[in-house]
Amino acid sequence: TWSDYLDWASGEREPPEFMTAARDWCRANSPSAAGAAVELWGDVQLTNAVFTDSGGVAALLDWEMTGQGPAELDLGWFIALHEMTIEQNGESLAGLPTRAEILDCYEIAADRTVADLRWFEAFALLRSGSIMVRMARILAAQGIDDAWLVTSNPTATALDRVI
Numbered sequence: 630t631w632s633d634y635l636d637w638a639s640g641e642r643e644p645p646e647f648m649t650a651a652r653d654w655c656r657a658n659s660p661s662a663a664g665a666a667v668e669l670w671g672d673v674q675l676t677n678a679v680f681t682d683s684g685g686v687a688a689l690l691d692w693e694m695t696g697q698g699p700a701e702l703d704l705g706w707f708i709a710l711h712e713m714t715i716e717q718n719g720e721s722l723a724g725l726p727t728r729a730e731i732l733d734c735y736e737i738a739a740d741r742t743v744a745d746l747r748w749f750e751a752f753a754l755l756r757s758g759s760i761m762v763r764m765a766r767i768l769a770a771q772g773i774d775d776a777w778l779v780t781s782n783p784t785a786t787a788l789d790r791v792i
Contacts, residue, residue, distance in 0.1 A: 631756050632656075638763035640770075645778055647785040648762060651755045654792045660745040664699035671695045673707040704735060705749025710757065712750075713787040751791045758784035 632652055635644050643649075670677075671694025679688040708728060715721045726734065736742055761784060765775035779785070 631752075631759060635755070635759040635762065638759050638766060640766045642766070644762060645758075645782075645785075647779070647782075647788055648755065648758050651751060651758065651788050651792060655748065655752050655755055658748050658751075660699075660748055662744070664701060664741075664744060666697045667700050669694075669696050669698055669700075669703050671703070671706070673703045674710050699744075699749075700739065701743060701746060701749040702752070704743065705746060705751075706753040706756070707731075708746070709750040709753035709787065709791070712790075713754070713757075713783050716786060716790075717783050747791060751788065754784055754788050754791060758782070758788070 635648055635652060638644075644652075670689065670692065672691045677689060677691040678686055679690065681687045708731065711721075711731075712728065721727075732743060732746075761782065762778065765778040769775040
């Protein structure tokens with residue numbers, strides 16, 4: 630589980646407090662009724678898509694986190710990482726849809742209302758943050774300061790916004 634991954638990723642040290650708080654929040658607020666299981670990409674973000682000159686999608690990359698589960702797992706991942714990028718850069722790229730437009734498009738295509746999106750965003754940030762914890766611990770083992778993990782980590786800011 631991602632809870633176990635966070636503990637493992639932290640190595641000999643405790644996970645950052647903002648990450649254990651996110652884990653606790655996800656446990657306490659888990660959706661009561663998950664949607665039907667679908668195939669998941671797992672790492673849905675624009676950097677993992679190759680586009681044609683006319684703007685169509687030519688390929689989707691980075692499938693190591695693929696699996697099955699409610700579609701909101703992929704949607705939450707995309708929105709959480711996209712909004713974290715916007716927070717870091719101060720604005721979205723021109724021409725990209727807004728959060729509301731993404732949700733409207735998704736609900737029309739899925740022919741249903743998105744459920745428990747806040748939880749799926751928080752869970753995405755917990756997953757992404759856990760990966761960052763592992764990277765920080767690997768760097769620290771090589772003598773590289775990992776203070777950024779708790780002092781300037783965009784995941785902590787995004788989690789504050791979501792939960």
